[in-house]
Amino acid sequence: MSLPHALITALLERPCSGVELARRFDKSIGFFWHATHQQIYRELGRLEQAGWVESLEPESGRGRKRAYRVLPSGREELRRWTAESQDPKPMRNELMLRLRAEAVIGPTGLDQDIARRLDMHRQQLALYQQIEARDFPPNGQSREQQLQHLVLIAGIKMETFWIEWSEQALAVLARKPSV
Structure with a gap:
């Protein structure tokens, strides 16, 4: 973009x-x-x-x-x-690299950062849901409003994904490492 x-x-x-x-x-x-x-x-x-x-x-x-x-x-x-036609960009996410590194070197406290991020994603999701309730009634949207709503829906789905992923990551990180 x-x-x-x-x-x-x-x-x-x-x-x-x-x-x-x-x-x-x-x-x-x-x-x-x-x-x-x-x-x-x-x-x-x-x-x-x-x-x-x-x-x-x-x-x-x-x-x-x-x-x-x-x-x-x-x-x-x-x-x-x-x-213009554009290909999707490859994901480049430092958190994924840090998680791989923790798999190799053992516990580093990464769980604290993921817990912090989980709170942030929950807050962002709540904000997106407030915006959706305020600005996008269920029926009667124009094409323009529906397109704007699609952008918001993508944000809601991304935050939902990160919440679910973070909860799963925290459960795995809570397990004792193999020796």
Whole structure:
């Protein structure tokens, strides 16, 4: 995934200032594509230089923020990128390597980190479920809402997977090692 395309998507959903975009990003796209506020601002400048977005003059008054909106060329770039065929990326997960290492060298306290992660996954799942209950009623969703809901469902399924996996890993790690 590409940060520029994530930002264009967010701006097409609703034009806004850089600070508002960064806040919105943290509460939606940031769940599956992390970016710092500095990266977002830097990328907005690049998008503007590329002619994909434009910044609007701030409304009069002190402290008003400059809003951004997507230009037709930015919409076309997003359309091109979205239609591109992409292969899945191989999983690269340090935790899996650490688990393999513990299998070779014996107990290291990895269970404490997995227990900590389990709590984090439970909290994230609860948040996703709250968002689902608030934003996605069971019936009457438009195609756009259904697509957004699919993204959330993927997050719910991933958190559910990690909760189940972590519980299983903790059960195995609790066993005494073979001599």
